[in-house]
Amino acid sequence: MKQRSHPIFYIVLVVALVAAVAVIYRYTVYPKDIAKNCELMELVDEAVQSNAEIIYLGESSDFTVASYDSDHRSICRMMADSLDGPRVCDMASAATHAGVFYDMMNRLPHKSNIHTAVVTVNMRSFTAEWIYSKLETPLRKQQLLLRRGPALWRKAQLVFKDYPRWDEKERDRLIVKHLRRQAAPPPYANARAWDVAMADSLWRCGANPDTIAMTCHYIKCFSTVIDETNPRIRDLDRIVKLCNKRGWRLIMHILPDDEEQMAHLVGPNLVQMLRANGRFVKERYTAMGVTVVDNQGLLPHSSFSEPDYPTEHYDQTGRKLVADHIVEAMIP
């Protein structure tokens, strides 16, 4: 009869095999994987290579310009120009949010020249439309590679799809489910009912389909009551902890939204909801010692450049105002 080796022999063999594969992978394919699947790592590398003192973490609001702008500088660049001194590194990428910012910040080396982190707080990023958005899946894939830990394990997570795999139907279902749980002003039972009722009443009034769509977008994007269970709040809490650990000064700046249009299309209730959410964020993080720059209501409708969807894309005047507000808060 064939003699079997002791089980410990097999365990040692498996461990040795995995270790060998991990080393070979780390020094052969891993750099190519990062270049191919993780653009965010480039931003981290840039921050390291530029010896930045201030890092700016933002999304498309930072670099999106209006077609009529003559000044194409990003918010971060305008801020850096106003500060005129410290090296500022722009770590902005489209559709990112506090969860991604945390992973990018955590990836930065412990020993660096960084002393201040400016984190963008987009109020839309707290809502289901953003959390379950189509753009979340590619971001979560990048986050897997961004995180600290053995390269082999992180790639294995990616290969075995440890990221949201919602199809369109599932995505819609999750958004509707979230909206049904959100409180809405009377007489609506919840945010979903509000959304449906608004669409219905506008349709009956013979409103323009674009207006109906925009109104519903506003409700979907902002009718959320933020509390400590919101995933973005948890991410921001982690950012606060990380900055405390690294000794970085943390500045959060709440992006302004087009409140004029919101009030015009939906009514003042939604603006009040948005402001209440902003206050929640400001009070929570001010109490934790964070400098919170509240830009809500800062910009008029004319500063918003995107006509088809509620975004935080500003023209050059808007970007400058936001940048100046941040600089004011930074300079003691």
Add this chain to the structure above:
Amino acid sequence: MLFNSIEFLVFLPVVTAVFYLLPHRFRWMWLLAASCFFYMWFIPKYILILLVTILIDYCAALLMERWSDKPVHRRWCMLASVVSTCAVLFIFKYLNFCSENLVALAQHFGWAHPKRVLDIALPIGLSFHTFQSLSYVIEVYRGRQRAERHLGYYALYVMFYPQLVTGPIERPQNLLRQLHEEKTLQHENITHGLRLVLYGLFLKIVIADNIGAAVDAVYAAPADFGRVGIVTAMALYSMQIYGDFFGYSTIALGCARLMGFSLVDNFKAPYLAESIGDFWRRWHISLSSWLRDYIYIPLGGNRVSVPHWMLNTLVVFTVCGIWHGANWTFLLWGVAYGVLVVLSKLIHRSRQAGSLWSRLGGIAVTFFVVTLMWTLFRAPSLGDLHSLYAALFHGGGTAAVHLAPQVWIALAAFVAIDIATRNSRFDIWCSTLPRPLRWLLYGTIVFAIIAFGSVEQHPFIYFQF
């Protein structure tokens, strides 16, 4: 739950470990609970459909056994069970297809026919567990299998998680018997099971999913691609679907083997088939043998006149086509295979055993025909199929199929292993290798899965059936 997901990497060792830790009398409960959890990971409410089918077939089998001396009662009981099981399949899989075609037909003749479409998703693996349930009922009716008295064991027979959603379609004589047996932890089961799981993951993640991305691009816009690109994509799809389905079946076999269960082999080097008939003896064996035993032979098989046999063959392959999906492409695919099998058999009747070259020629011709047939299977509609062939014959596109060099190498390795294991199976073949070579192979496969595995989500192709 998908076999190629992180959840499954946790699920598999936990289910296997707890299975061995529990006393035999509790194992069926654990496996049934795990199987329910596995199935409910997709759409939880659809488990109710399975439970209804299980209850009907369980009761029908018991009644058939009780009425062993009342053949009419037995027959009615069997028919009621078969009809109700098939009705569930029809409602979820074929009702919308029939309704849409009735509407189209009515419009063609100018009749008023309201369009009624049910907003329902096809429960995953419905066709597979329907056939598995049917085989149990028919076997009990034929007196070849005793009715299972324990509802839990019968439910586990239908729901056994490794083969629940994409087969292999098991027979009660094989699986139900094994479920009652007490399994002990054996070194051989663990090593063979792990080998199969590892190889199956390689086939799915490295071969099928990487090829899938390249093939999808061609089928999405065939006009953009040159002739070479389209032909390459057609051939690659043959490898994709094989890697995908064979990968799933191999993982299923591996998962079952880890707990000491042996499922039937579903593939036997199908692209080494020398004729179309031979191909169907090697491809999706559990389905083709099901069709043979429960449709072809009851119709008379080949012990009838030649025209009758031709008709039998056509019926079997039409059912095979429709079983795959409610679409004209699948129907056409099935009918075309029926015609091809008839022609192939007629030609081979007069052919002697050939030389090596004629066998190689047979393999090449069969692969070519099967590849052409897969285009019917892959095209979302007849219109898409037309676009593909229009681009192939008249197109002026210049784009080429892009597949990374490491995927070509993995594909070559897959073909080599398939040839090496043509009379065996991967896990058994591995045992014949010297230990250092075997471990080198494991390391290479692990490396290939993680380094070159596709990071995109590609569901198993057969999930849609």
